[in-house]
Amino acid sequence: MKMKRVWILLLAILLAVPATASIASASGHQHGHSGYLGYFEYSNGEVKGKFVNFQVNSKSGVIENYTVGNTTIFEKISYENNTIGHIRVSGARFFYYGVASPFGWNNTHKMGYMWRVIMVHDNPVGVLHIVTHGQDVIKYHLAQGINATLSNSTVVLSGKVSAYLFISNALPTIQNNTIYIKTRNNATASVIFIDEVNLNIPKKIKNMEIKSLQKHKLGGEMYIGPKGTDFVNYTYGMNAKLTMKEKNHLQIQVSAQGVKGGRIMLINVNRTMLNYNSSMRLIVKFDGKEINKTSMNNLINCSSSQAMYAVYNNNDTVSIAIYIPHFSEHVIDVESEASSSGTSSGGSSASGGTSNAESSNENTKSSEGMPSPMLWGIVAAIIVIIIVAGVAVAKKSKSN
Structure with missing residues (x-):
């Protein structure tokens, strides 16, 4: 009976240690800061x-x-x-x-x-x-x-x-x-x-930012990653916030006061947030309607009354630039889904299309959110100690 209690206790400890490790990892993950x-x-x-x-x-x-x-x-x-x-x-x-x-x-x-x-x-x-x-x-x-x-x-x-x-x-x-x-x-x-x-960031994105700021067309920039979200305002009166974050779906609410004319909203997303890779198709919606994809250059010079977007993939980040033609309050949805052709794509292309560099993609794996190797090493050491202690207790019980 005594032996049974000992092994039940050891089993409970074994189950508790990994759970504790996961909680510690999740806690650190939540309160940390991304590179941005x-x-x-x-x-x-x-x-x-x-x-x-x-x-x-x-x-x-x-x-x-x-x-x-x-x-x-x-x-x-x-x-x-x-x-x-x-x-x-x-x-x-x-x-x-x-x-x-x-x-x-x-x-x-x-x-x-x-x-x-x-x-x-x-x-x-x-x-x-x-x-x-x-x-x-x-x-x-x-x-x-x-x-x-x-x-x-x-x-x-x-x-x-x-x-x-x-x-x-x-x-x-x-x-x-x-x-x-x-x-x-x-x-x-x-x-x-x-x-x-x-x-x-890629030179193409840097150039787009500089040209857009020179033309006073870049409204703001949002960073979305596993460890947090931040919005940088380049047009006074413009605001944006992440309102929904799901496995394959992000939703952003954009508003502005006293802003005249169209603005570009740049969204940098860690691809793990969209479960996005080369086999996925990217869908961008503006106020519930899927919008056309164009090139970065077309976006900078755009004066259309229609919303459109350009996308650039770089390692673990997807940069999506969206042209917002007018302001009140708008909703932007970014979704990913399996592509039947096996290659990533967006909505139908507007005039000018996209270059190969912009539509290229790379499979990447992220270890963010996973417990560190050191943490698992500590867990393994604790498990070994517990097993050794259990064997010692068992031998002592037999001798008694």
Whole structure:
């Protein structure tokens, strides 16, 4: 009877150990960050992230030592007109809301006073987006080793970085290692900083992003992976959120306020999220209707009244660029299903088609979400110890 109890206890322990390992693995999987996602910590003007670090004056919004990776790009970002503001930090996002009046944020919008919004994302490209309404001058003081040249309404940064300032509705000039962005009265200006040197994505996607930002057509970018989701806003007033995540189906809700004209939404999806491989067919729907597939170049130059998309496959990531012709509130569905032809494809092609590079695909396997080899090694060691202990107990019971 005593032996029976011993073996029941050992069996219970054996069953509990793998279960505990799975729970530990799932917990770590849930709270970790993917390669695109960081996390900001904010205290007394110090903003520290996985990719981006800087200091900020919580009242004025003046930024110092803006650093991406190990490279300081801006010694200081200051403004001609003062604002009084407040800061909000949420996960990988930093926000500053400032107004040039004593009447508060909501009343300032109604009364026409100058206001400023600063948005920073803790990701490899160090996105810094400053939106200003009203007349002002934004001053970007370059750090040592950073050079700037002007190309139309884009400032190209070189030297220690390969980065850009994309400027909309404002006049940029460069003088004495400082970039001056002059905004206009009764107008809203946007300045987006991106350091693409740290982003390991295909050149075709990089080029698409740069061209779209230069044309002010890239509305936002979403990263969807097993460990989290993040949305980067490139058009002020545009928002997106993941509303459904199933084995072969993702659903995204997109909305915008005050946005005129079409915008491109770039969605980077870890292919394991769609169970997607070379034998699958990709389906993209806009407001419930399947839309046509086109090339990246066609998408950038698109002015159609119809939604369409382009896709590029790279190792474990599927990049889907969707042209949204107009705004209210829209739903985007991305699905994968078995292809009868055995090759991946999208909807029927629009004019221009897609290149072989864009439609090519690679089978990949992901180990994300699986317990680590070290963890299973520990489990195996525990099992061996338990078995040895069981044998010893059995021998002792027999001798008794």
